[in-house]
Amino acid sequence: xxxxxxxxxxxxxxxxxxxxxxxxxxxxxxxxxxxxxxxxxxxxxxxxxxxxxxxxxxxxxxxxxxxxxxxxxxxxxxxxxxxxxxxxxxxxxxxxxxxxxxxxxxxxxxxxxxxxxxxxxxxxxxxxxxxxxxxxxxxxxxxxxxxxxxxxxxxxxxxxxxxxxxxxxxxxxxxxxxxxxxxxxxxxxxxxxxxxxxxxxxxxxxxxxxxxxxxxxxxxxxxxxxxxxxxxxxxxxxxxxxxxxxxxxxxxxxxxxxxxxxxxxxxxxxxxxxxxxx
Numbered sequence: 001x002x003x004x005x006x007x008x009x010x011x012x013x014x015x016x017x018x019x020x021x022x023x024x025x026x027x028x029x030x031x032x033x034x035x036x037x038x039x040x041x042x043x044x045x046x047x048x049x050x051x052x053x054x055x056x057x058x059x060x061x062x063x064x065x066x067x068x069x070x071x072x073x074x075x076x077x078x079x080x081x082x083x084x085x086x087x088x089x090x091x092x093x094x095x096x097x098x099x100x101x102x103x104x105x106x107x108x109x110x111x112x113x114x115x116x117x118x119x120x121x122x123x124x125x126x127x128x129x130x131x132x133x134x135x136x137x138x139x140x141x142x143x144x145x146x147x148x149x150x151x152x153x154x155x156x157x158x159x160x161x162x163x164x165x166x167x168x169x170x171x172x173x174x175x176x177x178x179x180x181x182x183x184x185x186x187x188x189x190x191x192x193x194x195x196x197x198x199x200x201x202x203x204x205x206x207x208x209x210x211x212x213x214x215x216x217x218x219x220x221x222x223x224x225x226x227x228x229x230x231x232x233x234x235x236x237x238x239x240x241x242x243x244x245x246x247x248x249x250x251x252x253x254x255x256x257x258x259x260x261x262x263x264x265x266x267x268x269x270x271x272x273x274x275x276x277x278x
Contacts, residue, residue: 038258042067044173047114047121049101049158050128052079054230055177057086058250059125064092071118073099073110074128101128102149104157111161120165123257125175126155126199131232136190144191151195155202163218170217175257176203177223180265183274200224207262221256225249225266241267 046063050056051072057079060070064087072080077098087094095118099110114121130150132143139147155176166172181189182196203222210218227233229243249266256264265271 038255039260041123041258044122045069045071045119046123046125047071047073047162048125048127049073049099049154051083052076053083054232055228055246055250055253056125056127057083058246059127059253060087060094061090062250062254063123064090064094067092068123069093069095069118071095071097071114071121073097073101075100101154101158102146104153107154107157107161111158115165120169121162122166122171123173123175124158124162125177126158127175127177128154129177129179129232131189131192133188133192133233135188139191147191148195148198151192152198152202155199159206166218167215170215172218173257173260174203174206174218174220175223175253176200176220177253178203180224180226180270183224183265183270184277219260219262221253221261221264223253223256223264223266224270225252225264226270 041063046060046068048056048060048063048070051060051070052074053076056072056074060072060083064070070087070092072083072094074080075098077096080096080098084094084096095114097110097114100106128150130147132139132147134143159174163172163174176199178199179192179196181193182198182200185193200222203220207220210220225244226241227243228246228249230246233243244266252264252266255261265274
């Protein structure tokens with residue numbers, strides 16, 4: 001009986017100690033410039049879905065500048081080839097593959113090809129996304145299914161294809177490009193919001209599962225930006241905040257990845273709104 005009491009007391013004290021430690025760590029890190037905490041990724045190989053345009057292309061160029069080998073996937077091969085050209089102009093290495101990430105079989109086929117021709121992927125960026133921009137009752141069944149296949153289910157299939165190699169080495173980084181629409185509903189984006197909620201939930205749960213299994217060398221980052229001016233939301237009215245500049249979003253994503261930040265919300269004001277909602 002006494003042993004049980006002692007064990008319970010020790011558990012409570014340990015929990016309090018950990019809470020205090022993480023509070024102090026968080027306070028300390030706010031005063032340490034992020035650049036001083038950047039990790040070296042020069043020997044990594046990154047795969048970016050939707051690498052043929054927008055945020056995917058901007059991330060590819062930023063990764064290339066840091067010496068990372070870049071693997072580009074997109075249903076639009078011409079777009080990927082243009083990204084490849086820009087990467088090589090920077091002196092980087094890029095590999096292009098056309099792939100429909102809404103198709104699990106296509107993902108598995110390309111994944112096997114990449115592993116054979118390039119090697120293991122150590123940073124996986126699930127960036128590909130689509131939006132219908134229609135109210136719920138105006139969305140066809142086909143459009144709704146396609147939204148989930150690209151924005152959410154592709155994350156499942158991509159991770160299934162590449163995480164086993166990360167687990168084998170206890171090394172890797174998963175990046176999920178979600179959206180603020182994955183944290184709160186937006187009128188006219190029912191299917192998009194629901195798919196991004198799924199992406200956020202998938203990232204959070206997978207992170208916990210990986211940690212619970214003891215793979216502390218595998219990191220993850222989920223990215224939740226406001227409307228970004230990539231053309232994807234042409235015609236939308238972002239209100240008083242305006243559209244985010246793609247270059248700014250890409251820089252923030254890179255900073256989050258290089259510091260192993262688990263959740264990135266852009267702009268920072270929305271952290272407060274997210275906490276208030278919680």
